Amino acid sequence: MERGAIIKHDQSKAPKTGNWRYMKPEVDKEKCIGCSTCVGYCPEATIEMKKYKEGQKDKADIDYEYCKGCGVCAEVCPVKAILMKKN
Amino acid sequence: MNKDLTKHHAPGHSACAGCAFPAIVRTVLNEAGENVVVGNATGCLEVTSTLYPYTAWKVPYIHNAFENAAATISGVERAYKILKKKGKVDKKIKFVVFGGDGGTYDIGFQSLSGALERGHDFFYVCYDNGGYMNTGNQRSSATPYGTSTETTPAGKQSFGKMEVRKNLIEIVKAHGVPYAAQANVANLTDLKKKAKKALETEGPTFLLVFSPCTNNWKFPTSQYVNIAKLATETNFWPLYEIENGKYKITYEPNSPKPVAEFLKTQGRFKHLFSEKNKPVLEQIQRMINEEFARIARLAEE
Numbered sequence: 050m051e052r053g054a055i056i057k058h059d060q061s062k063a064p065k066t067g068n069w070r071y072m073k074p075e076v077d078k079e080k081c082i083g084c085s086t087c088v089g090y091c092p093e094a095t096i097e098m099k100k101y102k103e104g105q106k107d108k109a110d111i112d113y114e115y116c117k118g119c120g121v122c123a124e125v126c127p128v129k130a131i132l133m134k135k136n
Numbered sequence: 137m138n139k140d141l142t143k144h145h146a147p148g149h150s151a152c153a154g155c156a157f158p159a160i161v162r163t164v165l166n167e168a169g170e171n172v173v174v175g176n177a178t179g180c181l182e183v184t185s186t187l188y189p190y191t192a193w194k195v196p197y198i199h200n201a202f203e204n205a206a207a208t209i210s211g212v213e214r215a216y217k218i219l220k221k222k223g224k225v226d227k228k229i230k231f232v233v234f235g236g237d238g239g240t241y242d243i244g245f246q247s248l249s250g251a252l253e254r255g256h257d258f259f260y261v262c263y264d265n266g267g268y269m270n271t272g273n274q275r276s277s278a279t280p281y282g283t284s285t286e287t288t289p290a291g292k293q294s295f296g297k298m299e300v301r302k303n304l305i306e307i308v309k310a311h312g313v314p315y316a317a318q319a320n321v322a323n324l325t326d327l328k329k330k331a332k333k334a335l336e337t338e339g340p341t342f343l344l345v346f347s348p349c350t351n352n353w354k355f356p357t358s359q360y361v362n363i364a365k366l367a368t369e370t371n372f373w374p375l376y377e378i379e380n381g382k383y384k385i386t387y388e389p390n391s392p393k394p395v396a397e398f399l400k401t402q403g404r405f406k407h408l409f410s411e412k413n414k415p416v417l418e419q420i421q422r423m424i425n426e427e428f429a430r431i432a433r434l435a436e437e
Binding site for chain 1: 137142146147151153154190193358359361362
């Protein structure tokens with residue numbers, strides 16, 4: 050039991066919501082223009098802009114541990130660089 | 137996992153796939169900085185983010201009951217002020233409350249009204265999904281006219297909810313608050329700006345955010361941004377703010393689309409497109425035009 054009934058945040062206790070997913074978003078890094086529109090809209094905040102190639106803009110990268118596969122990122126992408134595929 | 141976005145609210149929560157409020161919570165709290173205390177009314181957000189033994193909250197978080205989120209944060213804020221006066225705390229702390237429309241419009245209304253009247257320095261954010269979605273889509277006073285819900289089902293005799301939604305912003309404004317605004321999750325820059333302004337303002341501030349619900353509005357999980365965008369494009373959900381009694385429209389669509397474009401994206405309005413319910417659809421369009429004209433008139437003054 051926690052002292053004083055205060056529950057501390059512990060990411061290791063987090064349910065891995067990635068197993069909810071039945072469609073998997075995949076980023077086409079060549080197509081991605083690095084606008085980061087998808088980042089703010091992702092309900093799980095699983096998308097991060099990561100370095101892909103030298104001299105290029107950072108590209109969207111998805112953390113599949115928590116991604117629930119809702120498909121919002123694929124929908125908001127202005128260049129359709131994210132495709133939903135069967136998990 | 138995005139490190140910048142998860143400083144306050146982490147993934148691992150059990151909100152539905154394609155839910156809108158996590159984006160609202162993160163955008164608002166990112167503006168609040170490190171020293172923030174969060175209060176929460178009962179609702180989807182509370183239920184999904186606090187699954188024992190896990191909590192998605194990385195900041196001090198209090199959930200008390202459905203009806204007293206604003207009263208609870210009032211107490212915390214007053215205690216902080218006294219401790220600060222005594223020199224026991226020297227940090228600048230912000231107080232943010234999140235409530236759904238059930239916990240704000242209906243059940244938590246008296247405590248919100250009381251806290252606004254007492255003038256505590258806090259920021260109330262209501263994510264409005266137009267009903268009690270957590271318990272299975274019962275009507276609330278935020279449910280739009282003509283919506284089919286569990287408690288106002290559309291059928292032979294009924295076209296859904298027959299009452300007009302409560303105009304909460306006007307009621308909040310009547311308390312004489314320094315800042316009240318309406319925002320939309322589809323426009324995160326606007327939401328960010330309004331949250332920043334509200335947090336910088338001394339005294340009680342209020343923000344009403346449009347938050348589509350994939351499960352009970354009956355649309356595919358991938359569509360929340362598109363639907364929220366349509367709500368503003370059709371003037372169903374105008375974006376405006378009231379600063380010290382002065383109205384300002386922050387975004388106005390160049391040529392508003394007919395409201396049917398927004399309604400047809402959702403299953404809860406499906407019945408409105410039958411021959412019998414044509415007058416209802418026209419009535420909704422009329423009401424939206426009138427409401428927008430009223431706000432535009434006030435903004436011009």
